[in-house]
Amino acid sequence: MKGYIFDLDGTVYLGDTMIEGAALAISQLRARGDKVVFLSNKPIAPRISYAEKLTRMGIPTSIHDVLNSSLIVARYLQKHLKQGQHVYVVGEEPICEELRLHGVPLTVEGHKTDYVVLSWDRSFNYDTLNFVYQAVLRGAIVIASNPDSTCPLEDGTLPDTGTFIAALEAATGRPVDLVVGKPSPIAAEAALQHIGLDSSNCFMIGDRLETDIKMGNDAGMSSVLVLTGISTREMAQNDVCRPKYIIPSIKDIIYL
Numbered sequence: 001m002k003g004y005i006f007d008l009d010g011t012v013y014l015g016d017t018m019i020e021g022a023a024l025a026i027s028q029l030r031a032r033g034d035k036v037v038f039l040s041n042k043p044i045a046p047r048i049s050y051a052e053k054l055t056r057m058g059i060p061t062s063i064h065d066v067l068n069s070s071l072i073v074a075r076y077l078q079k080h081l082k083q084g085q086h087v088y089v090v091g092e093e094p095i096c097e098e099l100r101l102h103g104v105p106l107t108v109e110g111h112k113t114d115y116v117v118l119s120w121d122r123s124f125n126y127d128t129l130n131f132v133y134q135a136v137l138r139g140a141i142v143i144a145s146n147p148d149s150t151c152p153l154e155d156g157t158l159p160d161t162g163t164f165i166a167a168l169e170a171a172t173g174r175p176v177d178l179v180v181g182k183p184s185p186i187a188a189e190a191a192l193q194h195i196g197l198d199s200s201n202c203f204m205i206g207d208r209l210e211t212d213i214k215m216g217n218d219a220g221m222s223s224v225l226v227l228t229g230i231s232t233r234e235m236a237q238n239d240v241c242r243p244k245y246i247i248p249s250i251k252d253i254i255y256l
Contacts, residue, residue, distance in 0.1 A: 009227020021251025091119030146181030
């Protein structure tokens with residue numbers, strides 16, 4: 001039995017378009033008894049929406065088959081938050097809802113902010129940046145949901161959480177305290193625990209060298225770069241995060 005951890009955007013689909021052969025490939029993996037889980041850094045949609053989207057595309061998926069950076073942030077804070085501490089969120093409603101479901105107390109008051117969750121927020125503005133900057137000066141700990149600078153779509157890309165991280169780091173002059181999404185070991189551990197297999201028996205499949213491939217390599221998985229998203233073959237040949245395998249698309253995963 002093998003485990004297959006799939007990125008979503010750029011790997012299984014681009015926006016609302018499924019990548020050719022994705023449904024058949026995943027069906028074949030499941031039919032031969034392998035385990036499949038989907039791991040996304042994208043925090044702007046609830047996990048159930050990913051499950052429903054995959055199911056509509058012909059890949060039957062339950063919410064329990066999907067992990068995302070919002071869930072990983074929520075579990076981390078649930079474990080590490082101390083009594084009386086509060087969290088300010090730069091992010092959209094799906095990540096806020098995931099945090100509330102895990103009992104994480106949220107605040108919009110600067111003097112009560114012990115942690116800042118920095119995530120993708122399409123209403124991000126100067127006031128938000130200044131609020132977080134002032135919270136950091138008061139000692140707040142900053143946890144970023146994911147480091148991606150862009151998100152791939154059918155017709156281009158959009159700025160992602162990494163752009164907000166860069167803005168805050170430029171203002172404070174220091175890195176954020178923690179990034180929990182791919183490629184962090186926190187995300188790798190969450191995926192491996194969920195799939196229930198040793199890393200040596202798992203493949204990490206994605207389209208980004210700096211997140212998917214780095215996480216797979218660091219965790220001891222077989223990393224697989226697909227050429228349907230952000231990273232190219234040329235980038236892979238010149239990057240320190242070199243994948244074990246490079247395949248044209250997800251449909252070729254069954255041959256590894």
